[in-house]
Amino acid sequence: MIRSLLSADYPRSRLVAAMLLAIVVLLALVPFVFPGARSMSVAAKILVFVLLVASYDLLLGYTGIVSFAHTMFFGIGAYGVAIASTRLDATWGALAVGILCALALSALLALVIGLFSLRVKAIFFAMITLAVASAFQTLASQLSEVTGGEDGLSFKVPRLLRPSFEPFENPILGLDVDGRVITYYLLFFAVLVLFLMLLRIVNSPFGRVLQAIRENDFRAEAIGYRTVVFRTVSNVLAALFATLAGALLAIWLRYNGPDTSLSFEIMLDTLLIVVIGGMGTMYGAVIGSALFVFAQSYLQDMMKWISGGLESVPLLAALFSPDRWLLWLGLLFVLSVYHFPTGIVGRLRARAIERARGGGK
Incomplete structure (x- = not known):
């Protein structure tokens, strides 16, 4: 069962496994152990960043693509939910329409960026994505009739997710369950499922090809893999998961604006977390996001x-x-990079392998 869920990609380090277990358990119990509004908001932000960083790790850590447009897709997901919920009624149907439209737009943009830009050298691709992301942020700020401009959009969510909704008369295990708690667990289980999907992708034959392209794209091309196609698909998949992360953030905040989901600061935070947690590990997204x-x-x-x-x-x-x-x-951050040059997960995994080899001699 566990082997299937983790796609046979175990932490391979007792300390990494213990840290992952502790983080997952704490996140699952936050509403009961730390029921305050601030602690739940921090936990919700950790969940959103786990998904956002894991999707970027698919791009950077497993495919070797440096993109600065990742927060653009993050913002598209958030704006999709905000605009649909503002223009339509506060229903599950509105959320579904917003998310589906956001996914379609993100897939189209990622496909276009991938097909037209991934043939150039890495530095030029990074600059192209930076320009596209900056243009999109400016566009979102100026289209005030649609996006709310600099003020953003506040919107209502379905009744089940509203803080005023209280389905039970009595507390459950000391916790007054309301719409805010329900929303938190919606985020928790959505991120858990989507993270396991990403873990499955990187451990599939497709994921192995991406890693081969990362290590040596000329060799991968020589043995018959069309590297541009694989890189483009990776770019699209990463964009779709980032879009879902943005949608979850908007649902939690019931608001979205340019600084909330499109700021370059979010892109920098994502890069830092990938480096701290460990590129090409996936589990680094969980540990790095929680610590950061x-x-x-x-x-x-x-x-x-x-x-x-x-x-x-x-x-x-x-x-x-x-x-x-x-x-x-x-x-x-500097100390973490100095002591963990391959990230926390990468370093701890290397130590575990060294000890296993030493014990086998």
């Missing part, structure tokens, strides 16, 4: 607590000032 989003959300609070305890030492108190949280976040 947690640090991004709570590092400032932790520094405020540390600074308060060091008031007697003004220099140290100033060093740990909450206003310098970005400095410390950057330092943590």
Whole structure:
């Protein structure tokens, strides 16, 4: 059963397995253990980033394609839900229409970008995707009648997902179940299923070809694989999963705007998480997203607590000032790259393999 779910791609490291299990269990129990609005929002953001980063890992880690247009597809998914829910009634049908239209647009754009751009060198493809993403963000900001412009769109969701909806009179295990909790578990199970689908894709024969292209595209072409076709399909698949991640974010926030899903900051965060977690591992998306989003959300609070305890030492108190949280976040990133050059999962897997070989001698 587990072999089938994980597509025979086990963590291959006890520590990685323990970290993955802890993250999944904590995310599953957040509404019961940490029922506050902030903790649930952080957990929901982690879930969205797990899917977004995993989809980008399919592109970068498994295919070797550097694209800066990934957040464009993320934004298309969010805008699809927002626009459909604004123009139509707040129903499941509206959500379905928005998601399907967003998927169709993302597939078309990814196909066009792939067919016309993947024949050029990697740096030129990266620049092309950056230009396309910037143009799309500008377009979304200017089409105020459709997208809401800089103000974005606030919309209603089906009644089952609204915070005011309370299906049970009494708490369940101490938790007052409402539409917000239902929405959270919708995100949780959707991300779980979609992540397992991505894991299946990268461990299929198709995924093996992508890895061969990443390692040596000339050799892959020489043995009969049409690299442009495989790269284009990979680009389309990654775009579709990113679109679904954007749709889930919009459903959770019940709002979407240019800065929410199209900002270049999200693209940079995605790149950082892929590097921190480990490119070409998939599991790195889970661990990297959890660590990065947690640090991004709570590092400032932790520094405020540390600074308060060091008031007697003004220099140290100033060093740990909450206003310098970005400095410390950057330092943590540099240290993680230095100690884990192949990412956390990549490094821990390599250590486990080394120990297994050493024990076999």
